Amino acid sequence: MTETIAHSSAWEWLGFRLVDEAEGMATVEMTSREQMANQAGFLHGGLISTLADSAMGRSLRTIKPEVRRAASFDLKLSFIASARIGETLRATGKVVHVGRRTCVTECRVEGDRGRLIATASGTFMVSREKQQTDAD
Amino acid sequence: MTETIAHSSAWEWLGFRLVDEAEGMATVEMTSREQMANQAGFLHGGLISTLADSAMGRSLRTIKPEVRRAASFDLKLSFIASARIGETLRATGKVVHVGRRTCVTECRVEGDRGRLIATASGTFMVSREKQQTDAD
Amino acid sequence: MTETIAHSSAWEWLGFRLVDEAEGMATVEMTSREQMANQAGFLHGGLISTLADSAMGRSLRTIKPEVRRAASFDLKLSFIASARIGETLRATGKVVHVGRRTCVTECRVEGDRGRLIATASGTFMVSREKQQTDAD
């Protein structure tokens, strides 16, 4: 599956890579670069939220019937520790709830040696291969 | 003030520019580029959250006593409309509450002709030039 | 309109009262009572979120075409100051965005003499009198 799905421009530009996926979950990694530093010299928090959003959106591609489009419309981040430049971040998104048109996901972002960098949750509007007919 | 504060690497890389500021508010702009597109061909939502986080953090630099460091630890986004590639986004961050160690901010992100792209709120941990002694 | 809409059981039990409304906004008040105190002797934060949720939901009843049902599915609170028992809280909900099936709202909760107690945002799933046909 990972070979057949073309990654987005943003994923390539940001250096995001899909490193694991299973039904209802996906793990996406990035290694922070010099140009991603905030004024304090750490990884800009917005890029952590970008990684988390991507991992949660990607986790929705693993459910059946297949999701054709998933767009987050609510995103919440709790930043716990700063991430260093050069550090590899690993975001694991999990599907918490699958409704007819909306899905709820959550995410953990870990840095080197598994230290917790951030947690996130996201609600997505989805359109699926075969529309289900039961109420959300 | 804008001349003396060096912009961060992330701001330069992402093309963020401070276009307005006053006490308790700051407006930051970006023009979305091809490499920022998600799979659906719109601006990746994470970059909208990066812009909002930056505008809210920047708004905290306008309060007195001066904020030396501001780090978001809670960030919430509501995405309302997709942003096109090539569209200029304007995020206006406002300070809602200034406590001793924490500050609450909010943000509106608008696209071309002022259409609403997203709203956001953020809570920041701050350290200030002169520590106040009253409780938060 | 306020006379013809029966208030819910929860509103009566919690002592919520609609004190103002206009297109796109509604203000709901409550006076905190002894039995609403948390262990520290202040108003339980959950009841502040209940008030905010109610004010935001109520603001959606003021838009056209008429909303028949509005159910929050994302709710975010920033608690800024503790509310005392006996204090009257005034929550003003505002409609930020009206989509076909989802609406975004925000809220400010103020206590005596207008001091800021909390801010909130909420996303609601709505069903309306006449379904619009344009995409959300």
Place this chain on the structure above:
Amino acid sequence: MTETIAHSSAWEWLGFRLVDEAEGMATVEMTSREQMANQAGFLHGGLISTLADSAMGRSLRTIKPEVRRAASFDLKLSFIASARIGETLRATGKVVHVGRRTCVTECRVEGDRGRLIATASGTFMVSREKQQTDAD
């Protein structure tokens, strides 16, 4: 421990009961009553957020050194299914991160037969029995 800690007025009034706790987690139950109904006849979402806030706050009482006071200042709810009047809700709060002054928690709220009603996350300001000296 549950015998020696007096429950708050709000807990008694709302019928909240602590049914389980261990290091880093606590489970709090409530059975929804007629007077808690919203206009649609389901449990008011604000009371679900009150239950979640209580379970997350209670989970912080299980960590060492002991927490003397915990006040939520950011609370986020995702409502997934409506809860019926008469249904028993079980909220399990978990500590995700313990900092010097702030803690991050998360929560799942389940109804009858374990169906998922809501998920939540909360950030709390805490004061502890012995102040630690390391940075947050």
